[in-house]
Amino acid sequence: MLTSLSIKNYALIDHLQVNFNDGFSIITGETGAGKSILLGGLSLILGKRADLSNLKDTSKKCIIEAVFNVSNYKLKALFEAEDFDYEEQTIIRREILPSGKSRAFVNDSPVNLKGLQILGERLIDIHSQHQTMQLTDNGFQFQIIDALANNDAILQDYKVELKSYKKLQKDLKELLTFQAEAIKEHDYNSFLLSELVEANLVDGEVETLEEEYETLNNIEGIQEKLSEAHQLLSEEEIGVLGSLTNLKNVFQKLSGISSKYEDLFNRVNSSLIEMDDVFSEVDTLQEELDADPARLEVVDAKLKAIHNLMQKHVAEDVAELIQIKNALEEKVSATESLDENIQKKENEILTKTKQINKISKEINKTRVAVIPQLKKELETILASLGMPNAQFKIEATLKDAFFANGQDELTFLFSANKGGQFNELKKAASGGELSRIMLAIKSVLSNYIQLPTIMFDEIDTGVSGEISNKMGDIMQDMSKTMQVFSITHLPQVAAKGHSHFKVYKEDVDDVTRTNLLKLNHDERIVEIAQMLGGIEMSSSAIAHAKELLN
CATH class of the missing domain: 1.10.287 (Helix Hairpins)
Incomplete structure (x- = not known):
């Protein structure tokens, strides 16, 4: 989880330092107050490319630093693979120098952006209405089903066997290539060998x-x-x-x-x-x-x-001729025994294929078994989010080909309306519907796997009060097992947070600055009342705000 964030000299931010708790955190603020700036700074921590135009004061460097508690994320293997120093309290820092150069550090050790991006994907998931294409990704769809099916262990077995299978295939290809070349040389090598054997060479x-x-x-x-x-x-x-x-x-x-x-x-x-x-x-x-x-x-x-x-x-000398004769004997012998070696390798591949097929059938069996459960959970959640006729058609069909995660071909279709045609998600759902589907999927996933910190960026835009209330409930429920942030304009969602932060602008010495303030209970009442009724708060808005908070 994200425990603290420090931003210096970035866009309209002079110096911002804030600590975060687990659970459900709300971020609110007027349009243009700088919420996108906050997300932009956070994105640099996750490996986004830096831009010199982001510096508030171009004569000073920009420093963005975030602290994450990664003790529950099972990231030791990733840290080792990327050659990062592992610490349960991991510090990520980005620096943009006035020269335009950018530097990144993980626990004070310099890292490249690619490695930072790989780590960042496991730490924070920033999701907005415009970032729903992940839903249409086949790999992500498999991830959903495999999470419910608890397929981690068997998928690891499959990948080990698949790697071994590919190695055998490579070995066979090399043998066949060698055989093709060896056949061309075999007659000539045999002739040369016969000459040397006929000479009956004796050293000295x-x-x-x-x-x-x-x-x-x-x-x-x-x-x-x-x-x-x-x-x-x-x-x-x-x-x-x-x-x-x-x-x-x-x-x-x-x-x-x-x-x-x-x-x-x-x-x-x-x-x-x-x-x-x-x-x-x-x-x-x-x-x-x-x-x-x-x-x-x-x-x-x-x-x-x-x-x-x-x-x-x-x-x-004759001794060297004898060495040449021995080498030719090996070549001729190897060529003559290639058929046997190729047959042996083909048998190994056949055995390995049977092993992979067996594992693949088990994977398919577990996937098929959880699909009805996934459909039911998603459709139930979507019904509560104002999509009562939402239906999924999900099928995992076993094929002959070996894919990276099994032999299944996944069909993941959706229909938003009663009697409507099933189609791919990107064709069958609008932007707002995709956002609600993503929320439903993340909600389901949070019950089965440890998800990274998730930040919903105005995912509730354009929905009614009742639906936004339900969205808030879902995000609040997700926060029981993970850290959840929601950037929102809706008071119904804002009231459900365990912590509430306000992004605001202020003018100091004719310079506009963006700040982030953690609100206490009374400040939350004022903020939510203003979200309900505007700057001129009415007594009813204040009462409504208190009611929402309670």
Whole structure:
């Protein structure tokens, strides 16, 4: 609820500070006294765009500040979503600077206008005869029915499932798009993969193959050199083995004469053993060495194939080619398994669709069940407001489509006259009738959900005394569960308020200013008497005013 309002340097308001109570508050004042200025200032708090022309003194900034008690409004989630600091006593401030710039604050933290508008919609509902188009909004009509049906919890379940359903639909669409693209590439990727698989790649094999190629390609030269080594080792007179054998015999004889030659004997003997082993290995290599042109062709072809693949895939080595092969295997495998994944996703969507359909049927069932009650309550209220033949035709029809709040298509038709045709509200009801319908709807809603503070701006214009009396009763009854303001010219309505404020103009130092004054009991008698009989109050007007207040 709105607990206080402060306005500085706005239009005709120099400085206004007023505190409000809960219940039913009345605001009265002569035409042109500044009630619209008061509403304009309040609208800035709710996120309306600022205008430099609103400054009373263009050399000073305009400050409008309102304090709201939001403890019963369940707004913590909204505050978190908008990144506002939550306080049960929430302060909203707007500033219009002489430069034309505007600033907004919630609990002293700067906020943008969009966030302020979202919060403002949950704090105050300003309603006038000219602001009844909300009635024709399908979302608002659903809100009315769902409030009576107490559908909050089940609608939340529906929205959770719908979000999940839309996510599945998005995933399926991405899979189908990927499949369409993958099919185009599948044959090419399969061809590339088959080339790499056929190459039978082994990390590090290039070096081994190159060595084998060099050996096979130079077989004659190798044979020649091995033969030369064989000869150097084994030639009878000058071969290394023969010479070492003779040298060994020499030192063997010397070691028999003196032990100091024994070390030389051992060293020569070791060299002879080593050279003999070298000779055996040369012999083996000669035996193993065999010209193999066929093998040379195979090795040459394999090396060329690997180098071609490296060039084709811009790879530095076989290890990188193997990585490319693995990646292609995944792509080809993924493409080949897409049908299975798509089928799985379609099954998930089918299951989710059944879940949503089940919830939607429950929502439809609860809506259909409360429609007769809503019709009866609205028609009863409207009959008391001078519309005895008002009738509603409301139907919630289950459709196949998934909407934001269920699968229902809502028909909300109205007829103001007996035997008249049912039509949409905007076509079937006049402006005054729409105002009374809105009052009836807000009255009904106030019994089922916590509505924000509501301000009726001359909603009772153009109605008779008896009907205005009933309007006052309805607004007074609504104020039992919410804070209600009524800006009115009718004494019958004014007398029903728990608090009464008067908007008035005064001239101070040749400057006109608008003020707001809370009236005491005696001042209320005078104000209502003047509303009944004009400035020149008669004793009967005063008596009538006292009677209305009592």
